[in-house]
Amino acid sequence: MANGQQKAQQNLEAFEVWKATQTDDDLKQIVFRGQLNRIEVAKGIGCGKSALNQNPALKNALKELENELRDRGVLPDLTDFAKENADNPNVYDNSANRKLLDSKRLSSLEAENIELKAKIKELEKRLERFGELSETLSEIGLMPR
Structure with a gap:
């Protein structure tokens, strides 16, 4: 050999x-x-x-x-x-894949965050409306205490 x-x-x-x-x-x-x-x-x-x-x-x-x-x-x-660059080979970036995954995850989290903020505003408006209704019913005496 x-x-x-x-x-x-x-x-x-x-x-x-x-x-x-x-x-x-x-x-x-x-x-x-x-x-x-x-x-x-x-x-x-x-x-x-x-x-x-x-x-x-x-x-x-x-x-x-x-x-x-x-x-x-x-x-x-x-x-x-x-x-x-004949004698300088490209350096392998082992973090490129991680950066891509992080970027995608960040994008999806930002979208979810925007959706949740919109839902919170909608629920706060409902709560405000029902709070006023509850207060009015309480003043009229139609609501048990």
Whole structure:
């Protein structure tokens, strides 16, 4: 069984063989969002997609291939934003889902609060009206004390 370094070297060699067998038309078929589709590249090499990110030599070889393809016009040029942030991956915001749930809950609670305030005003008006009626009946003497 091969250790990690040997497996990394095997993956790099498999990438070089795969790269040599691909034409520009073949590579155009697996372009996704301005770069080569990592899943398709991994399938072609016969390794996992994670190897493309975790193996530095393989990662650099793939980056060099993409740069060559950009120079030849197979891949579109990188935008200025992509060039500036090439080495800065997006930070995962694990609180985004919680914020969304909190926002929905807040919205429903505010709606319920408005409904309850309206109901309270209606009941206060009724109570005021019945209070006056009770007072009038009491003065007339029709109500038992």
